[in-house]
Amino acid sequence: MAYSLSDSFCTKFNISKPILPYYPGQQFTVVSHDPPEPAKGSCALNIHAAQERESKRPLERCILHPPLPGSVGPTTVYLKILETVRLGDNQSAQIAKVQVITLSHFYDSLYFDHEQDDANPFLCVDRDHSHEAAAYKALSVLQASTIPIYYGSYSMELPADATVRSGRLILMELVPGISIQ
Template sequence: MDTPEPFPYKKGHKLRILSHITPAPTPVTRNCCRNGPARREERKQLTPLQRCIKNPPLPGNPGSHSADLEILDALKLGDYHNAQVFIAEMHETGAPNQKKKVVVKAYDPLYFDDLNGYLDPFRCVDKQYTHEAHAYNLLADLQGNLIPTFHGSFSLELPVPGGAMRIVRLIVVEYIPGLSMQQAHPADYSVCRRQQMMKWVVDFESRAFERDIVLTDLCPRNVMLPDPSEWLDRRIVFLDFGGAIFGRRLDGPVSVPLNLLLGVYISPLVRWTPSMAHPFGDWIDW
């Protein structure tokens, strides 16, 4: 078991995945993903692979269908990533001649960056998987427009040396060709165009907040500008909801009753502070 497993996410590899019904989103409290004393000791005693086998993902429920993936290209692969992200061709079992190009996000704790033991990789990937899948479900009417189409949540069984198996959860979403706002150059866009783009950002965040979702990872890296040669009617697409907080607040006890006006639209003129706009500072010069 001490022998490292072959890296499973290489270009050309084929993977069989099984649909999975996610459990409820994990509670989010202060320091909920930090390592405790028991896990820190475990980290000293066991190899990363042994820890993955000892700490499987939250159970949920098995789904009723399967699909095959062929990895086409890497987006974010290897050690020190919160998730393994790649482009794949997906063929759902029972759907002959129906293949689609998708993006796969595998929440694999073996390659998770735990900041030298500061974070608990297993709690982190459980949180990101359950929260991202739940956010896509809550924003279902925006799929195929402001957010990618969600093709489902799945489980992947990976063999490890010694005959054991380990389980990795993943989601599959629509592939969106184009550049992220982080990759694009603001100087290539007029002031008027950049103002329109920032309006789209604020409007999307406000629609999520109206549904009691706080988007903690809203930043240029997670905002796609679709290739206009591929999409004539989609100007902007939002990604990455693993850090979403539901109910507009952290979980856990509160010292005083809170009136968070759940389900009520609150103008961004009231809510948007300089700190919320700061990640987009390169796009704002007016």
């Protein structure tokens, strides 16, 4: 894909993304997933990743950089998005209230902010997902009293042009109230 000098920064790095698949009424099938140990290191954009960002669409890059593998578990869950909590392009995690389990964080590198000069979206999403899953496991004694109940990490497959791409999500209890954000 070629760019002219007049192309804006936003247009250049966030072009050609599919429509966000997370909206009220959308349904997903997800499979339990045991994430690997928390990702270590920086999610800084190196020269190779910067050159790739210049030459490939975000969807192509997302397919080239699937999430950290971990291991798939035996549980399948069917989810339906009921309400948005924080959904939209350029978010590190998509957050929605879902039917069956109450709250879900979708870790989808395609909708991470691809405009950030200094961040590799694939490393950042892997880091964020693996750290959040590990934190909930480490703090399990506080669940339902101080922190929301953690229902686990899950994996999903999403259509991507003529193929599929993987994504991760964390299911947790929705605690009613005002966001601390």
